Structure formats: structure tokens, C-alpha cells
Amino acid sequence: MTFCRALRHRGISIGPKEAADALRALVAVDLSDRRESYLALRSVLTSRRDDLFIFDHVFAEYWNPPQEQQALPQMPQPLPQTGEAQAATPTLLRWLDEALEADGEQMPAYSPLETLTQKDFSAFSADELDEVARLVVRIARRVATRVSRRMRQARRGRVDLRRTLRGSLRRGGEIIDIAFRRRKIAKTKVVLLADVSGSMDLYSRFLIQFIFALQHTLGHVETLVFSTSLTRVTDALSEADLHRALDEVSRHVPDWSGGTKIGHSLRTFLKEHGDLLTPRSVVIVISDGWDTGDMDILEHAIAEIRRRAGRVIWLNPLLGSPGYEPICQGMRVALPYVDVFASVHNLESLRQLEKFLAVKK
């Protein structure tokens, strides 16, 4: 019981049912065999790869506290293997239910901090960052679910044989009316091109977090990051845990926070990942437009992307600063080819992102 609670504290989701199954599993295996009990509990109480590490850690801590290395102290009362155990289970379950419910109430409920949402990312103090990071994830989730709901409403008919046949029966088997069935269309694919060069360093931390959450909820997101060159990080970001994902990303990206060659990067994108662009895909470029490369290349690349994709959104964190005008060369070149030019300097602006994510042309 307390073991389950310890696991839950580390973020593994365990409900009463899992805890009950853990008990049933312990009854089913040889309890005197420690490794076996361990494997059984692990099999029941974990549900994703990242849980495994946490589980191992908690298990070691719990059943082998550093001081009393050898003893196997708080193992649950060795449950007899026979009918007695089965009889005992319902009582245990009831107790479990109550215990877990009581525990559930203590779970901290999260309340969004409104003041944070208006603040520029660059203005946060270190201790606010964690809070903000969590908020970013929540917003991304919400954006993602709204987006997919909207996509579900975009529909197209298909012949419904079942209803057609039903109708025909009434006319002696002659098919006169063809009934249609509505079916979901292929989902919109979101392609994110995020600038992680030096000038964007401040914002990239949040953006990556945002992208990560978006990818996790939406599923159909391809993520590429660029500064002087381009790297696809979709797989790296698909690690279920953000911190490991970030490690993974930084390992894959050679020039994190270097200079920027937007045009060059976009051209690489077209060449190597051009198949991601379809009339159904939404391309989101996140960059401040400070390009140190060749403007012609940039113009060609963005024009090409515009032609092949359903929608091009350019998010610029600088747009949030009062008095900013897109005068830097790169931005000026790219602007004519962009459907939506918006800001991502604070949390509120991330929230706004939702309304841009539908393809309509």
C-alpha cells in the first residue's frame, strides 16, 4: 500500500485497481523469491518505459533501505498461497479502496497563475520557470485537444452499405437511394520548424516544451530544429519524459544556440523532408527572422513551402515587444509568403495559437 503511494508520489499513475492487481499478483507468485516478487510488481504497477526506472528506484529504496541492507523487513505479510489468501483479498480490497480514496484528496490540484500568462518569457525569474513550464504543457494539451476536435468535425461522406441495404429492402431489393456514412478525413499534419539559434535561446526552452507537449497530445507533429543546419527531432522528442527528451535533442543537434541560416535550413528541409508538405499540412516556423545567410535562398525556400503546404504560420517572439516592426531583412523577405504572422512571447500568445491551426485556404 505505502509502496503504491510512494510510486504515485514519483508520478506513476496507480489507481485502486492497479494496487488490487498488485496484491493478486503477489498472491500468484512465489513470495519468498524476491526477484520474482519484484518482477511481478513491476509488471503490474508500471505502464510505460519511463516508469521502469522510477519503479526500480522506489523498489530499492522501499524494500532495501540503506541502513538495513540485508533484511527484507516491510514485505507484505507473506500471504498464504491457498484459499485463505483468496478469502482475504476482498477485505484487503475494501481497505485499499478507502485508503486510496483518502489519499486521492490530498493530491495537489493545480491552479493556473493568471499573472504569469501575460509576462514575457524573458522576464521570468528562475523560480517561476518550473511553474511556467508546467503551464506551457497544459496550454499545449488544451490547444491540441481543441485542434483534434475541430478536425473531427471536418467530414466527408462515404457510401453506407448497411443503411443503403436497409432502405432497399423496403423496395424489394432495388437500390434507389444510396445512404452515406460520414467518415473522418485524414488528419492535419503539423510540421514545426523551430529556430534554436543564439538569438532565440531565451525562447527556445519554452518552445521546445510546447512542441513536446503538442507532439505528445496531437500525435501528428513533425518537429525539426534549425540554426545553421537542420535536424529532425521528432523521434528524440517522442521520449515520454521531457528531460530525457531534451537530453536526447541536445545530443542530436550539433549547433544548439549557434548562429542562424534560416534560408539554408529551410532549403534542407525541402530537400530532405519535402514529403511532409501536403495541402493538409500546417507548417509552423518559430523564429525571430534574424538570418545571417543568403536572402535569395530564404525567399525561394519559403515560397516553395507556401506553395506545397496548406498553411504557413510564422511565430515570432519579438512581435510581442512594443514598437517592434518586422524590419530585419529575413523577416521582411519571408513575410509575403506567410498566412499568419503571430507572436509567441508569452503564455497568452501560446494559447492564441489554437485558432491558427486549422487548414483553410
Place this chain on the structure above:
Amino acid sequence: MHPEITRIQSMLDSQGYVADRELATSVYLAIELRKPLLIEGGAGVGKTEVAKVMAKALDTDLIRLQCYEGLDATTSLYEWNYQRQLLHIRLQEHSDLPLEAREREIFSEPFLLKRPLLQAITHHRAPVLLIDEVDRVDDEWEAFLLEVLSDWQITIPEIGTIRAKHVPYVVLTSNRTRELGDALRRRCLYLWIDYPVFEKELTIVRRRVPGVDGQLADQIAAFMQFVRRAKLDKVPGIAETLDWSAALMALHRDHLDREAIEQTLGVLFKHRDDAELMRSQWLDHLLRGLEQIDREPRPWNQQTIERVADNILPRR
């Protein structure tokens, strides 16, 4: 160890599946607790194989549902046999039966096409239901599956509710192309299958590739450990190891060298980019690794392999 787990392990073993204790324990619990078993791991580590072997070991049928994007209830659960219904309507054209009776007739069980889920539920004995690559389906179907897994009953409007006669043993596999929902995960036992260590892979090669030369088997298993450290798009799994071994055997190779490897790269790497990367960037390093390991006294083990690999390649 619980005698039943030992039995399952040796049963898997006799089916040619090299199972470690973790796997045997999970399979045992899946059978004992009748909970679905969710297996994750890289491509080609033998996830699907578990279900097949489990069915053999339990001496029951395997019903497989291959998932894909866009899978829906009609392809996974049931569909009416329209051709047959139409034919029947024609034949009954002049019958005196009232409309309702005729309608009831064509929407009855003989006109029902059972798809895997319904098959599993109505099977005469508890089958193993393999839901392969469940990460490919969309959220709606996942929710639908969750419902089936919890109630073991299916409602067909025209017929009524069909309840499972025997609750199937369920194995789900996922390649993690999409994160599965929490609810589904929590309903399942969880097993992560990692790429095998050197010793395990060697055993598998020896067992599954009959007549393989001992030296070649060693080299293949070692080479695979090296390959998995290279930065590639798709890391080759055991399935690839076995295909590759077979290809090398077919070419009558008794040891690995540049020529043998280059000739068979296509078997090992299913992506052109990976094969290209291998040829241009990694092969030299890996061949150096093979040279070094060949100087080590046999039998090799994971430590030997890792020591050599650390020399030639940075850790992944």
C-alpha cells in the same frame, strides 16, 4: 521461482523463443490474472512472437488484429455480409413473409462477418488475441478497444449484446509511434523488451539459424551490438539479425568481412538512408571493432563487447 513460471519459461524455450525471467513472469501473470499484456520495445525485438508462442504454449488459437491508422469498428469487430444479404433479398422477393421478418432474417448471425475482436469473444475456447501495433490506431478506436477490454461484450444493434464465452488472453504490442492513453496502459500489465545483450542474441542466432558456423555466429552477434550503437534511423532488431544470418549462410560466408557485409547491407537495413549512412560513416569503425574483438579470447561476453565498442564508438 514459482514452478509455473519455470514451466512457462521452458515452454517458450521449447518453441524456440529465448525467454528471460522477466518475460516469463509477465506472461505467467497475464495468464494468471487474465489481464492484457502490453509489450513495448524497438522494432524486431520479438514482441509479436510472444503472442504466437503463448498461443502454442497454451495450446489454443491465435487471433490476430493488425492495427493501422484508420482502423474502425467495421474492420475490427464485425460487418454485415452485404452480398449475401442482397442475394437473399432477391431470393425472397416473392415470399409472403412480412417485411419485419425478412429484415430480421438478413440481420441475423449467418449474415454476420466476424472480424478479429468478435471472433475472439465468440471463440469456443479462450484464444490468445494479439492486437499488434496498437499505437497506430487513433484515439477513438483506442477508447473503443478499452471498452471491449473492460466489459468483454459487444452490442450489435440488430442482434443484441454478445457476451464473451471465454475471456481471451490479450497481448498488445506497441512501437511507440504514438503515446497510448493512460487508461489503456493502466488496464494492462507492462513489459518492455530491450534489444538483447550479446549472450542472448548469440543463443538466438545459434538456435534459429540451423547449421550456422560457430565463429560466424559470434561475429554476427558482436557486430549487431556494435551496429546498435551507430546513430541510425531504424535500429535493426533480432528479426533483422536472423534474416541477415540466413542471407550470409545462403552466400556461403563463414566469417564477416567488408565484402560480405556490403553485399548484404540491404537485409540488415530496410531504409536506403541507413544503408548509405552505414556504408559511408560507420562501416570502417565497425570493421575495426570486429578486428579487435577477434583478438579477444573466446568465449566473448557482453563486457568484452562493450569494452571494444567503447573503444571504437561512443556510447549511444
